[in-house]
Amino acid sequence: MASKGAARVRKKEIVxxxxxxxxxxxxxxQMASAAPPLGPQLGxxxxxxxxxxxxxxxxxxHFKQGxxxxxxxxxxxxxxxxxxxxxxxxxxxxxxxxxIGRGKASKDEVVGKLTVKHLYEIAKxxxxxxxxxxxxxxxxxxxxxxxxxTLGIEVQYxxxxxxxxxxxxxxxxxxxxxxxxELADKKAAKMLRTT
Amino acid sequence: MLNLSLRPLANVQVxxxxxxxxxxxxxxxxxxxxxxxxxxxxxxxxSSCIPPGLxxxxxxxxxxxxxxxxxxxxxxVRDWMVKEEFRVxxxxxFLPVPGRTLWFAKNQLRSKNIEFRSYGNKILxxxxxxxxxxxxxxxxxxxxxxxxxxxxxxLKTILQETDKLNWLEPLVIMAxxxxxxxxxxxxxxxxxSMEDLRAHTVxxxxxxxxxxxxxxxxxxxxxxxxxxxxxxSQQEKQ
Numbered sequence: 001m002a003s004k005g006a007a008r009v010r011k012k013e014i015v016x017x018x019x020x021x022x023x024x025x026x027x028x029x030q031m032a033s034a035a036p037p038l039g040p041q042l043g044x045x046x047x048x049x050x051x052x053x054x055x056x057x058x059x060x061x062h063f064k065q066g067x068x069x070x071x072x073x074x075x076x077x078x079x080x081x082x083x084x085x086x087x088x089x090x091x092x093x094x095x096x097x098x099x100i101g102r103g104k105a106s107k108d109e110v111v112g113k114l115t116v117k118h119l120y121e122i123a124k125x126x127x128x129x130x131x132x133x134x135x136x137x138x139x140x141x142x143x144x145x146x147x148x149x150t151l152g153i154e155v156q157y158x159x160x161x162x163x164x165x166x167x168x169x170x171x172x173x174x175x176x177x178x179x180x181x182e183l184a185d186k187k188a189a190k191m192l193r194t195t
Numbered sequence: 196m197l198n199l200s201l202r203p204l205a206n207v208q209v210x211x212x213x214x215x216x217x218x219x220x221x222x223x224x225x226x227x228x229x230x231x232x233x234x235x236x237x238x239x240x241x242s243s244c245i246p247p248g249l250x251x252x253x254x255x256x257x258x259x260x261x262x263x264x265x266x267x268x269x270x271x272v273r274d275w276m277v278k279e280e281f282r283v284x285x286x287x288x289f290l291p292v293p294g295r296t297l298w299f300a301k302n303q304l305r306s307k308n309i310e311f312r313s314y315g316n317k318i319l320x321x322x323x324x325x326x327x328x329x330x331x332x333x334x335x336x337x338x339x340x341x342x343x344x345x346x347x348x349x350l351k352t353i354l355q356e357t358d359k360l361n362w363l364e365p366l367v368i369m370a371x372x373x374x375x376x377x378x379x380x381x382x383x384x385x386x387x388s389m390e391d392l393r394a395h396t397v398x399x400x401x402x403x404x405x406x407x408x409x410x411x412x413x414x415x416x417x418x419x420x421x422x423x424x425x426x427x428s429q430q431e432k433q
Contacts, residue, residue, distance in 0.1 A: 022295070131298065131299070131302075132302075133302060133306075134302040134303070134305045134306040135302060135305070
């Protein structure tokens, strides 16, 4: 009997995770819900998820639905929070500007084309962020160029040729469709570990 | 009879199959002879001793050498400093701090025209090489960062801002080509403006000039009366 009791005591060893005060997530505009992954993240920090979602959706009313917004939530000890909603993610903005939906899948793949003018406009949008205040516009542009490289977008100084771009985008669309089809086939054949 | 003859064989088999039993040491002489006969013939190995401290010395020498990337970075930093025409530089002790805090502090400092840079001591020593700043090498120990400003009045701002940040402690300040220690810097920061100093200097110099004129004037003024009295005394004697 004694051994049984000891075993029961030994069994339950729950390690409590101590969360930091800051929560950084990307939430889609007007689409915050209590479903995973956002709900449990907030719940673990002791926030009222329903109220948060309501407030977030109200705050992001001026954005198009589904735009990924980097959000910084500072949770205070009394379970109140400070909500900081930034401008849409750089990758999303760049993809939208380039008219693409998918980044590069392999090395040296060119997925889209942008000019420095596009980057300048995106930089102006991004400079409104709290984290990028007082950062020089040139510095932000440099960051954007780096992100473009990660995405596989080619940045050029001269203006884009519309006909050339159209041809490129059509060819690219075919390639992406083939890639997605291959991926779907693999998933169907259970070759990928999805869980 | 059969039992007796099989006993040692069985023993050997037991020993051979199990690793639980330790091998007898020293090994049986027959085994030793067998191993010696099978030993491959190799050239004799020459064992060399590493002198004590050689590895450490090599390591320190290697860490003092500059790679191409480091040289390029130091050139870039030097060119940037010259191009931007910074007048005030504070070398600070830079303690570990969360990245987000550091980023916001950097932006805050930039809004007050102070540039925060942390390149590492090796790069900074190379940047300051063959310049009057090379005397700052003594403070470049441990983790350091530099604050740069274009205006001399930023000295006060640097002190004010670093007082707010507990992870940044200024060690020495360089104004133009002069090294100012922290006591002096705090005294300078107490002044409302650096123009006060200039006015003060001009005043001191003006006083000196006025003093000289007065002293020269008194001599010239006294001369006639002295000569008169001398002449009068001479006449009396005659």
